[in-house]
Amino acid sequence: MTLKTVLVTGGAGYIGTHTMVELLGQGYEVVCLDNFSNSSPEAIKRVEKIAGKKITTVTGDVRDREVMSRVFKRPIDGVIHFAALKAVGDSVKRPIDYYGNNVGGSIALLDAMHERGVHRIVFSSSATVYGVPEKLPIEESAPIRPINPYGQTKAMVEQMLLDWCMADATHTAISLRYFNPIGAHESGLIGEDPHDVPNNLFPFITQIAIGKQAQLTVWGDDWPTPDGTGVRDYLHVMDLARGHVNALEHAFGIGGHATVNLGTGNGTSVLQMIAAFEVASGKKITYQFGPRRAGDVAACWADPSLAQRLWQWQAKLSVERACADGWRWQQQNPNGYRD
Numbered sequence: 001m002t003l004k005t006v007l008v009t010g011g012a013g014y015i016g017t018h019t020m021v022e023l024l025g026q027g028y029e030v031v032c033l034d035n036f037s038n039s040s041p042e043a044i045k046r047v048e049k050i051a052g053k054k055i056t057t058v059t060g061d062v063r064d065r066e067v068m069s070r071v072f073k074r075p076i077d078g079v080i081h082f083a084a085l086k087a088v089g090d091s092v093k094r095p096i097d098y099y100g101n102n103v104g105g106s107i108a109l110l111d112a113m114h115e116r117g118v119h120r121i122v123f124s125s126s127a128t129v130y131g132v133p134e135k136l137p138i139e140e141s142a143p144i145r146p147i148n149p150y151g152q153t154k155a156m157v158e159q160m161l162l163d164w165c166m167a168d169a170t171h172t173a174i175s176l177r178y179f180n181p182i183g184a185h186e187s188g189l190i191g192e193d194p195h196d197v198p199n200n201l202f203p204f205i206t207q208i209a210i211g212k213q214a215q216l217t218v219w220g221d222d223w224p225t226p227d228g229t230g231v232r233d234y235l236h237v238m239d240l241a242r243g244h245v246n247a248l249e250h251a252f253g254i255g256g257h258a259t260v261n262l263g264t265g266n267g268t269s270v271l272q273m274i275a276a277f278e279v280a281s282g283k284k285i286t287y288q289f290g291p292r293r294a295g296d297v298a299a300c301w302a303d304p305s306l307a308q309r310l311w312q313w314q315a316k317l318s319v320e321r322a323c324a325d326g327w328r329w330q331q332q333n334p335n336g337y338r339d
């Protein structure tokens with residue numbers, strides 16, 4: 001492979017940092033653009049330490065045209081676009097901020113790419129675009145019916161990328177629909193660092209184990225699942241990171257738009273996750289049951305066979321391994337990157 005330069009928007013965030021480690025390890029040059037609205041410059045230093053390589057960092061917003069023209073002054077071969085707001089509940093409270101950042105940011109990015117003749121993009125979509133699944137596992141051909149503004153922004157950007165690819169045969173876009181990323185790099189140097197009370201199960205559990213949260217509320221014990229708690233497809237973040245490099249390499253090969261699930265294909269219930277984490281950490285996770293939350297679904301897991309067919313990608317790391325890696329990160333960094 002000739003050395004290629006990849007622009008990573010939102011690279012300082014949870015999935016971006018792990019993907020930059022993978023990109024640098026595969027010999028790519030990385031330019032990271034982040035406004036640090038939900039991350040810290042320290043995260044980039046940690047990635048450089050793991051990889052033993054430098055990252056060109058630009059501090060700024062994808063919606064800022066002056067910043068974008070500065071970013072694209074250097075030759076960029078492809079883009080991985082993570083920069084977005086990502087909290088479902090928050091998106092219900094301030095939808096216009098979500099449309100502005102996630103959809104508006106993607107439009108500004110595509111404009112800047114067009115000006116500079118950059119034709120390849122890998123986009124962070126989400127299993128949220130499926131809404132309430134009709135059947136499991138969820139295939140890419142399942143109906144797109146998001147049930148909150150966050151999911152709507154992801155579906156809109158997917159549609160925009162499809163149209164962008166239809167307009168020009170040299171354009172390639174891969175929308176990766178992630179299921180539930182968890183865990184951390186095995187070094188314990190990088191990991192998920194929520195600024196507020198975590199929205200997702202896994203970081204909430206790690207914060208209970210470290211003493212920052214008192215107790216977990218498990219929303220619903222009467223779902224139609226084997227133990228009555230919600231079932232999700234938890235994917236190790238390093239498997240997810242590897243999927244991005246596969247997608248990018250694919251994008252260098254062909255034109256057109258593809259939507260691809262990245263998940264393990266297996267479901268894990270909340271109680272199973274708690275048990276796995278207790279074994280990995282040796283800590284007791286106290287929990288109580290609460291009522292089902294509106295908008296939640298009983299179970300959701302991926303059919304990941306398209307990624308397997310296209311790129312021979314499949315998840316390799318277990319939930320147990322993700323628990324051990326996530327716990328290492330939390331123990332070594334009780335206050336995240338602020339330590």
Ligand SMILES: NC(=O)c1ccc[n+]([C@@H]2O[C@H](COP(=O)([O-])OP(=O)(O)OC[C@H]3O[C@@H](n4cnc5c(N)ncnc54)[C@H](O)[C@@H]3O)[C@@H](O)[C@H]2O)c1
Binds near residue numbers: 127
């Ligand atoms: N974490 C998940 O569970 C999950 C699941 C599915 C999809 N996704 C998507 O994956 C992507 C990355 O998620 P994450 O968990 O790493 O989130 P994150 O918040 O940790 O990372 C996002 C990064 O983007 C930056 N950012 C946000 N808006 C920006 C802007 N306008 N300009 C420049 N930088 C900006 C933030 O500072 C942050 O560093 C997001 O698009 C998210 O919607 C995440």
